[in-house]
Amino acid sequence: MFDLISFDQLTAAWGPQISIILRFCSAFALLHFIVLRPLYNFFLHPLREYPGPRLWAASVLPWACMFLSGQSHRRLRELHDRYGRTVRLGPNELSFTVPEAWNDIMGRSKPGIRQENPKAPWYLSPSSKDIIGALHDDHTRMRRLMAGGFSTAAMQQQQQIIKSYVDLLIGRLHISAAQDDLIDIHAWYNYCTFDIIGDLTFGESFGCLDEAAMHPWISLIFANIRLTAFILVFKRIPVLLALLPFFVSYKLVKQFREHQQISREKVAKRLEFKDSRADFVQDMITGKAGQVECLRGMQTMSRDELVNNSVILTLAGSETTATSLAGATYLIMKDRRVERRILEELRSRFSEAEDMDLMNVATLPYLGAVTEECLRLYPPGPNAQPRITPPKGNTILGKYIPGNTILGIPHRAMYLSESNFTRPTEFIPERWLDPTRSEEFAGDRRECFHPFSYGPRNCIGMNLAYAELRLILARVIWDFEMEISASSEGWMENQDSYLLWQKQPLWVRLVPRKGDSESVRESAPYSSRDRL
Numbered sequence: 001m002f003d004l005i006s007f008d009q010l011t012a013a014w015g016p017q018i019s020i021i022l023r024f025c026s027a028f029a030l031l032h033f034i035v036l037r038p039l040y041n042f043f044l045h046p047l048r049e050y051p052g053p054r055l056w057a058a059s060v061l062p063w064a065c066m067f068l069s070g071q072s073h074r075r076l077r078e079l080h081d082r083y084g085r086t087v088r089l090g091p092n093e094l095s096f097t098v099p100e101a102w103n104d105i106m107g108r109s110k111p112g113i114r115q116e117n118p119k120a121p122w123y124l125s126p127s128s129k130d131i132i133g134a135l136h137d138d139h140t141r142m143r144r145l146m147a148g149g150f151s152t153a154a155m156q157q158q159q160q161i162i163k164s165y166v167d168l169l170i171g172r173l174h175i176s177a178a179q180d181d182l183i184d185i186h187a188w189y190n191y192c193t194f195d196i197i198g199d200l201t202f203g204e205s206f207g208c209l210d211e212a213a214m215h216p217w218i219s220l221i222f223a224n225i226r227l228t229a230f231i232l233v234f235k236r237i238p239v240l241l242a243l244l245p246f247f248v249s250y251k252l253v254k255q256f257r258e259h260q261q262i263s264r265e266k267v268a269k270r271l272e273f274k275d276s277r278a279d280f281v282q283d284m285i286t287g288k289a290g291q292v293e294c295l296r297g298m299q300t301m302s303r304d305e306l307v308n309n310s311v312i313l314t315l316a317g318s319e320t321t322a323t324s325l326a327g328a329t330y331l332i333m334k335d336r337r338v339e340r341r342i343l344e345e346l347r348s349r350f351s352e353a354e355d356m357d358l359m360n361v362a363t364l365p366y367l368g369a370v371t372e373e374c375l376r377l378y379p380p381g382p383n384a385q386p387r388i389t390p391p392k393g394n395t396i397l398g399k400y401i402p403g404n405t406i407l408g409i410p411h412r413a414m415y416l417s418e419s420n421f422t423r424p425t426e427f428i429p430e431r432w433l434d435p436t437r438s439e440e441f442a443g444d445r446r447e448c449f450h451p452f453s454y455g456p457r458n459c460i461g462m463n464l465a466y467a468e469l470r471l472i473l474a475r476v477i478w479d480f481e482m483e484i485s486a487s488s489e490g491w492m493e494n495q496d497s498y499l500l501w502q503k504q505p506l507w508v509r510l511v512p513r514k515g516d517s518e519s520v521r522e523s524a525p526y527s528s529r530d531r532l
């Protein structure tokens with residue numbers, strides 16, 4: 001109505017010619033976007049040879065609908081099952097479940113062969129002043145500055161801090177188990193991983209384990225994850241920005257501002273510490289641990305970068321690990337055989353829970369196999385972290401792909417593909433055991449498995465994540481027999497996914513173990529064949 005009135009007023013003022021021109025332009029724009037462009041995309045576009053649904057080849061909208069539906073993980077797997085290992089997901093988008101794609105898409109530049117594929121611009125975080133969103137050179141600088149905090153030497157220094165929070169978690173779980181019938185184990189894992197990352201980043205915990213509650217700052221961060229997911233789609237398809245107010249409330253925007261302010265204050269407080277501390281902020285100020293004098297005073301990372309990277313570490317280093325722990329707990333609770341084997345392995349190596357630390361649990365083969373299998377069936381970021389070919393194009397899997405093509409490797413579709421793993425939907429940690437794994441799994445394409453991504457922008461916190469996963473799982477299984485509540489049946493299978501999984505509480509009953517492995521009950525082996 002308003003449009004018509006203003007259009008008529010315009011034509012009255014400018015005469016009939018302008019009216020004809022405007023009508024022609026509108027008609028042409030409509031024709032272009034609704035008919036010509038899709039026809040070009042479908043019949044003439046350089047990616048026309050790649051298989052995929054027709055509508056998806058014509059327009060980016062089906063992808064957007066999939067992304068906003070929270071069903072990407074399911075849909076991507078169905079599409080790969082139906083169309084093969086390379087699928088066209090949009091006019092200029094390809095998705096791969098071929099193991100070699102990791103190197104070609106995420107790997108470093110190879111002079112004369114291939115340039116590095118940068119992150120898709122709409123995928124970058126709202127600020128490019130952090131390690132996840134930074135362009136190539138800034139990323140290299142930040143990554144170098146942050147790497148010291150993730151070295152083996154740094155982890156040895158961090159060991160006592162991490163262990164103290166795991167002790168606290170176990171103590172708090174014992175108290176809760178005595179008081180409550182059911183507890184949300186995912187929430188407790190979150191409390192623990194946030195307290196650890198708070199201490200490792202800012203030199204103080206968030207107090208989540210003490211309070212048995214998420215710190216309000218963290219709730220703000222979670223609000224921002226949702227916001228980021230929506231912004232990402234709207235950045236890719238700017239015309240959809242008109243829909244933003246329907247998805248993003250004023251409250252969310254206000255929370256985003258508050259969150260920026262609190263982040264600044266937290267970093268400012270941390271910078272007031274005069275003595276040097278073995279935390280990530282220290283590394284970002286000084287570069288490598290031990291090179292304090294040589295780098296202090298040089299502008300190595302701006303204040304904004306410091307703030308943003310601290311927030312990134314808090315987020316990336318906690319929720320992902322807590323998600324994996326919850327997923328692993330769920331899968332282990334569903335398969336008592338696996339639980340028994342873990343317990344046997346632990347009891348054959350340790351006589352006291354206190355003997356376990358980050359380093360010695362890393363040498364337990366079965367526990368290691370279980371963590372791999374859990375990350376395979378339930379990768380915390382289930383979908384792709386897209387890249388884009390440089391303007392001149394690139395050679396991917398031996399074929400020229402034109403410039404500005406979006407390239408994705410959806411983790412979950414890759415790991416649940418029958419081309420890559422035998423009995424892919426079943427929980428079989430033994431497939432990872434060398435040298436005792438059965439011949440049946442000899443054909444598993446393990447090189448396709450990169451839950452922490454691959455190449456120069458892979459996860460900087462991978463070793464820390466594995467260390468936390470193993471220690472926390474080992475300690476929880478050592479102390480408790482866990483039983484899933486009926487209300488959490490299907491917890492894993494029924495989740496939606498955006499950038500991360502959208503999780504419900506994982507309600508479990510905890511019973512302190514009496515000390516004999518016989519207390520592990522029987523259950524049928526877990527297979528998610530029909531549900532994932």
Ligand code: HEM
Binds near residue numbers: 313316381456459461
């Ligand atoms: C199970 C736990 C974890 C998983 C599955 C995971 C997975 C990933 C993945 C897939 C990426 C690549 C993202 C992209 O390409 O956009 C990534 C990047 C990153 N992760 Fe993790 N992560 C985990 C834990 C951690 C921890 C504990 C930390 C730090 C304390 C961390 C810090 C980071 C950072 C800073 C990046 C960006 C690296 C860069 O761009 O150079 N992550 N992670």
